[in-house]
Amino acid sequence: MRCARNDMxxxxxxxxxxxxxxxxxxxxxxxxxxxxxxxxxxxxxVNEINTSILSSFTGEKVVYTSADSV
Known part of the structure; x- marks a missing residue:
């Protein structure tokens, strides 16, 4: 794939x-x-990339929480 510009x-x-x-x-x-x-x-x-991708989504933000152990 080729990008139009050389940026994230x-x-x-x-x-x-x-x-x-x-x-x-x-x-x-x-x-x-x-x-x-x-x-x-x-x-x-990685955090910067993830934040940039997630901010591109439309709609309401939903956070799902979980625990690995109790």
Whole structure:
């Protein structure tokens, strides 16, 4: 894949264009995310990437909490 520009937002828009399309109603195919992976060496970069992707979604934010042990 080629990005229009050499920046993070262009990479996200290129990799996840179907996911970010508000008019899309059909479910994504199995393996959609397996073919679209962004690798990073630093956790701070991963947090920045995740925040940028999540802020692109429309709709109301929902937080699901869980516990691994009780």
């Amino acid at each position: 937002q262009s990479l996200i828009n290129t990799l996840y264009s179907e996911l970010l399309d508000p008019a899309r109603n059909a479910p994504l195919p199995d393996g959609y995310f397996l073919d679209r992976t962004i690798l990073s060496a630093k956790n701070t970069d």
